[in-house]
Amino acid sequence: MDKRCDEADAVAELRDGMTLGIGGWGSRRKPMSLVRELLRSPVRDLTLVSYGGPDVGLLCKAGKLRRLVYGFVSLDSIPLEPHFRAARQAGSIPEVRELDEGMLQWGLYAAAIRLPFLPTRAGLGTSVMEINPELRTVRSPYADGEELVAMPALALDVAFVHMNRADARGNAQYLGPDFYFDDLFLMAAKRRFVSCEKLVETKDLLAEGSLHTLRINRTLVDGVIEAPGGAHFTECPPDYGRDEAFQREYAASAKDDGAWESFRAEWLEVPEAEYQEKVRARRAAK
Amino acid sequence: MSANAASRAEVCAAAVADGFRGDGEILVSCFGTVPSIGARLAKLTFEPDLLLTDGVASLVENVLPVSGKAPAAVVESWLPFRSVFDLLWGGRRHVMMFASQIDRFGNQNFACIGPHAKPTAQLLGMRGAPGNTISHPTSYWVPNHTRQVFVEKVDVVSGLGTDRAAALGELRSRFHDLRRVISNLGVFDFATEGRCMRLVSVHPGVTVEQVVKATGFELVIPSHVPETRLPTDAELALIRERIDPEGFANKEVRG
Numbered sequence: 001m002d003k004r005c006d007e008a009d010a011v012a013e014l015r016d017g018m019t020l021g022i023g024g025w026g027s028r029r030k031p032m033s034l035v036r037e038l039l040r041s042p043v044r045d046l047t048l049v050s051y052g053g054p055d056v057g058l059l060c061k062a063g064k065l066r067r068l069v070y071g072f073v074s075l076d077s078i079p080l081e082p083h084f085r086a087a088r089q090a091g092s093i094p095e096v097r098e099l100d101e102g103m104l105q106w107g108l109y110a111a112a113i114r115l116p117f118l119p120t121r122a123g124l125g126t127s128v129m130e131i132n133p134e135l136r137t138v139r140s141p142y143a144d145g146e147e148l149v150a151m152p153a154l155a156l157d158v159a160f161v162h163m164n165r166a167d168a169r170g171n172a173q174y175l176g177p178d179f180y181f182d183d184l185f186l187m188a189a190k191r192r193f194v195s196c197e198k199l200v201e202t203k204d205l206l207a208e209g210s211l212h213t214l215r216i217n218r219t220l221v222d223g224v225i226e227a228p229g230g231a232h233f234t235e236c237p238p239d240y241g242r243d244e245a246f247q248r249e250y251a252a253s254a255k256d257d258g259a260w261e262s263f264r265a266e267w268l269e270v271p272e273a274e275y276q277e278k279v280r281a282r283r284a285a286k
Numbered sequence: 287m288s289a290n291a292a293s294r295a296e297v298c299a300a301a302v303a304d305g306f307r308g309d310g311e312i313l314v315s316c317f318g319t320v321p322s323i324g325a326r327l328a329k330l331t332f333e334p335d336l337l338l339t340d341g342v343a344s345l346v347e348n349v350l351p352v353s354g355k356a357p358a359a360v361v362e363s364w365l366p367f368r369s370v371f372d373l374l375w376g377g378r379r380h381v382m383m384f385a386s387q388i389d390r391f392g393n394q395n396f397a398c399i400g401p402h403a404k405p406t407a408q409l410l411g412m413r414g415a416p417g418n419t420i421s422h423p424t425s426y427w428v429p430n431h432t433r434q435v436f437v438e439k440v441d442v443v444s445g446l447g448t449d450r451a452a453a454l455g456e457l458r459s460r461f462h463d464l465r466r467v468i469s470n471l472g473v474f475d476f477a478t479e480g481r482c483m484r485l486v487s488v489h490p491g492v493t494v495e496q497v498v499k500a501t502g503f504e505l506v507i508p509s510h511v512p513e514t515r516l517p518t519d520a521e522l523a524l525i526r527e528r529i530d531p532e533g534f535a536n537k538e539v540r541g
Binding site: 025052070071072073074079080084085088089090091096098099100101102103105120121122123124125126127128131144145146147148177178179180181 | 342343344364366367368371374375397398402403404405406407408409410411412413414415416417419420421442443444445446450451453454457458459461
């Protein structure tokens with residue numbers, strides 16, 4: 001089956017109030033062209049699950065979120081995400097579910113393998129148990145009788161991830177050092193979309209990486225989007241590194257309303273093709 | 287300070303290294319420049335089996351300068367985030383995290399300042415602190431020891447302290463292992479009857495009174511508080527020539 005589509009097709013799957021999972025980690029290999037498309041759409045009241053980076057900051061700033069499920073939000077080279085910080089400090093995210101980052105993995109894995117929860121020690125005794133009052137514990141039925149956190153499944157309606165390569169049927173490949181939790185995001189979701197730097201023939205998938213880089217098979221994917229530069233301004237090695245100058249500009253846009261409005265007008269209210277064209281022109285000018 | 291005298295940062299780095307003594311073949315993860323130097327120093331001297339990462343997803347066999355500049359890394363294994371959680375829940379790790387706030391029981395906060403529902407300052411978030419502290423040895427690094435950091439009560443508990451661990455009972459807290467807190471003023475541990483923070487040593491040039499004044503809770507102070515040891519000449523040479531030739535440590539801690 002040919003699963004090629006575009007960002008608009010993927011975002012059209014989202015309805016108000018749905019739960020969205022976004023792959024990557026911090027400011028690393030985030031599906032930013034999909035995030036930009038989402039910002040241009042009317043969808044709102046989303047629950048977002050993310051190892052948070054600028055995806056979280058942008059969706060907070062745009063008022064798209066009803067609930068945020070996260071362990072941290074960071075831009076890596078800029079440790080604290082300014083738009084996320086501003087939203088938290090203004091109390092403008094209606095509900096936050098802040099967890100240990102390993103608990104997030106566990107919740108996605110539970111959803112992926114269709115279990116109601118998975119037990120863990122992470123969170124016990126800390127404020128995680130107090131700020132997430134819905135969390136329950138479970139007692140081992142075996143002789144040890146240990147009481148553990150029952151991390152509930154984080155079932156997703158839709159998942160977006162960005163990979164280096166994919167074929168038209170949805171087999172996808174990472175070529176960088178880490179696959180993060182992208183396979184789990186896809187496994188945990190009902191509708192799954194993979195954007196990629198370059199679409200290749202199936203027979204060419206092993207041309208650039210070993211067998212072990214084919215982490216995502218086509219049972220996990222409903223739609224494939226060819227999006228060169230789609231992770232910009234986050235990093236997507238080996239295709240490109242983080243655009244640090246751009247990221248600094250993005251961070252500076254949290255300074256005041258004027259800075260945000262001009263950043264938004266220049267970079268977020270333009271179609272993706274124009275965005276990429278402007279990024280190329282900037283790079284050429286340097 | 288004579289040309290060969292150790293800077294405060296170098297004293298701290300040696301104290302960090304001492305904190306990894308006896309750890310053997312485990313992963314050491316560090317937040318901050320001085321902890322990264324201390325871990326490298328331990329690996330180059332008395333703990334050669336320690337595992338260190340390149341900060342991305344590789345375990346690196348050779349000891350790289352903290353600047354990240356040459357020599358090229360000799361990669362000995364792969365450690366993507368997925369494997370990190372497996373490894374740390376399995377216990378083969380000693381982490382040195384920073385603390386925006388820490389209390390007398392070693393409850394640590396780097397999630398946010400103020401009420402969690404609407405913080406006055408949103409920081410990193412919980413990150414892996416809850417899972418780390420209940421799974422394997424944990425130490426903390428505080429480059430600027432003040433009453434704003436060493437507080438009577440932390441606003442949010444991200445890293446589990448000794449009192450809350452005790453409340454979980456022996457079974458559930460059996461892997462909780464709070465080792466040391468190292469600040470720019472001294473070295474601290476929790477080896478007291480009430481598992482409260484104790485002053486182990488003051489760095490050369492620091493008085494006990496200074497430490498007490500900069501701490502927002504009552505420390506356990508033994509009748510005799512020794513000075514933190516100075517790095518040896520060999521350690522100083524390793525720090526200055528191999529690990530941190532640019533002197534980044536002296537930017538994190540002055541003096």
